[in-house]
Amino acid sequence: MTRPTIAITMGDPAGIGPEIIMKALAQPEVHALCRPLVIGDAGRLRQAGRVVGADTPVDALTEAGAADFTSGAVQCLDLACVPDGLPFGQVSPVAGEAAYRFIETAVQVVQAGLAQGICTAPLSKEALHAAGHKFPGHTELLAHLTGTPEVSMMLVSPKLRVIHVTTHIGLIDAIAKIEPGLVERVIARGHAVLVRAGIADPKIGVCAINPHAGENGLFGHGEEAEKITPAVEACRARGWDVRGPLPADTLFFLAGRGDYDMVVAMYHDQGHGPIKVLGLEAGVNITVGLPVIRTSVDHGTAFDIAGTGVADERSLVEALRQAVDLAPKQAA
CATH class of the missing domain: 3.40.718.10 (Isopropylmalate Dehydrogenase)
Structure with a gap:
C-alpha cells in the first residue's frame, strides 16, 4: 500500500500552526507515515522554520499535483496570502481570511482526489469572524464546505x-x-x-x-x-x-x-x-461524518507563545498518524 497524501492546513498564520508544521515535517517518521502536503503560505513557513531552527527547505507550489515527495523539501501549495511582517500572536482579519482559504483549498484538493485526508493546524475563531466567516470552528466550517448537514466531534487520546x-x-x-x-x-x-x-x-x-x-x-x-x-x-x-x-x-x-x-x-x-487532563500533546480532534477524513491538533493557536519556537508539535504528529489510519487505502 502506498503512503496516503495528507493535506495539512497551516491554520491561523499568526498562531503556532506554521511552527509546529515545520517541527513535525523535520521528523523522518512523519514522511514514513504519509506524503504531507501543506496548504498555506510558503513565505510564512520559511519564517517559522527560521524561528524553530528547522533548516528544511520549502517548495512553493502553484498546484497540488506538482508536489514532489522525494525532494526532501516541505511541499507547500502556496496561496501567497500572508503579508510579509504579519505579527505573530495577534488577532487579525487578514490571518482569519488566510486560515479560511487554506481550509477551503484543502477540501478542494481532497475532492479532486489529490489527497486522501485533511489534518488541520489551529485557527482563531475570533480572527475567522473578523474576516467575515461566521463559523464556531473547524467542524462547522468543514461541514459547510462539504455540504454535510450534520457532523460530530470526536477527541482521541491514547x-x-x-x-x-x-x-x-x-x-x-x-x-x-x-x-x-x-x-x-x-x-x-x-x-x-x-x-x-x-x-x-x-x-x-x-x-x-x-x-x-x-x-x-x-x-x-x-x-x-x-x-x-x-x-x-x-x-x-x-x-x-x-x-x-x-x-x-x-x-x-x-x-x-x-x-x-x-x-x-x-x-x-x-x-x-477529561481528554485535556490527559495531556494536550497527545490529543487529536477528528470530525466524524464528513465525506473527507479530517483530524486536528487538540489545542488552540497559543498566541501567547506564537513566534517563539517553543510550541510542541506532538499533537500534530499524532493527528497525522490518525489521519493515515482513517484514510482510504490505495494500492501501490
Missing part, C-alpha cells in the same frame, strides 16, 4: 475516545438541543468509525446529563429518560454494545482504564475536560 452530541453552544442551549434522534445518530457515527478502525464490536458508554444520571428523577427534570434512554435502546436493538445513560464521572474513570472503547459526551466541557 487512553480515551470521546464523541460529542453537542459542541460549540451554551449549556442551556445544548440541553435543549439534545433529543433521542440526535443522540442515536451520534452513537451511530462513532460506532462506524470504530468498526472501520478495526474494533469489530465496540463497547460504547453514554453519559447522562445530570449528576448521578438523574438519580431516578432526584436531579434534573427527567432528561435522561426523555432524551437519552430511547437512543441507547434503539442502538442496542441494532445489536450494538451500548450502555447508558451513565454518570459521567464514573464512566470516564471506567473508560480511562479500558472498559469502554468510546464515551458519548452530551456537551462540550463534559467531553473535553
Whole structure:
C-alpha cells in the first residue's frame, strides 16, 4: 500500500500552526507515515522554520499535483496570502481570511482526489469572524464546505475516545438541543468509525446529563429518560454494545482504564475536560461524518507563545498518524 497524501492546513498564520508544521515535517517518521502536503503560505513557513531552527527547505507550489515527495523539501501549495511582517500572536482579519482559504483549498484538493485526508493546524475563531466567516470552528466550517448537514466531534487520546452530541453552544442551549434522534445518530457515527478502525464490536458508554444520571428523577427534570434512554435502546436493538445513560464521572474513570472503547459526551466541557487532563500533546480532534477524513491538533493557536519556537508539535504528529489510519487505502 502506498503512503496516503495528507493535506495539512497551516491554520491561523499568526498562531503556532506554521511552527509546529515545520517541527513535525523535520521528523523522518512523519514522511514514513504519509506524503504531507501543506496548504498555506510558503513565505510564512520559511519564517517559522527560521524561528524553530528547522533548516528544511520549502517548495512553493502553484498546484497540488506538482508536489514532489522525494525532494526532501516541505511541499507547500502556496496561496501567497500572508503579508510579509504579519505579527505573530495577534488577532487579525487578514490571518482569519488566510486560515479560511487554506481550509477551503484543502477540501478542494481532497475532492479532486489529490489527497486522501485533511489534518488541520489551529485557527482563531475570533480572527475567522473578523474576516467575515461566521463559523464556531473547524467542524462547522468543514461541514459547510462539504455540504454535510450534520457532523460530530470526536477527541482521541491514547487512553480515551470521546464523541460529542453537542459542541460549540451554551449549556442551556445544548440541553435543549439534545433529543433521542440526535443522540442515536451520534452513537451511530462513532460506532462506524470504530468498526472501520478495526474494533469489530465496540463497547460504547453514554453519559447522562445530570449528576448521578438523574438519580431516578432526584436531579434534573427527567432528561435522561426523555432524551437519552430511547437512543441507547434503539442502538442496542441494532445489536450494538451500548450502555447508558451513565454518570459521567464514573464512566470516564471506567473508560480511562479500558472498559469502554468510546464515551458519548452530551456537551462540550463534559467531553473535553477529561481528554485535556490527559495531556494536550497527545490529543487529536477528528470530525466524524464528513465525506473527507479530517483530524486536528487538540489545542488552540497559543498566541501567547506564537513566534517563539517553543510550541510542541506532538499533537500534530499524532493527528497525522490518525489521519493515515482513517484514510482510504490505495494500492501501490
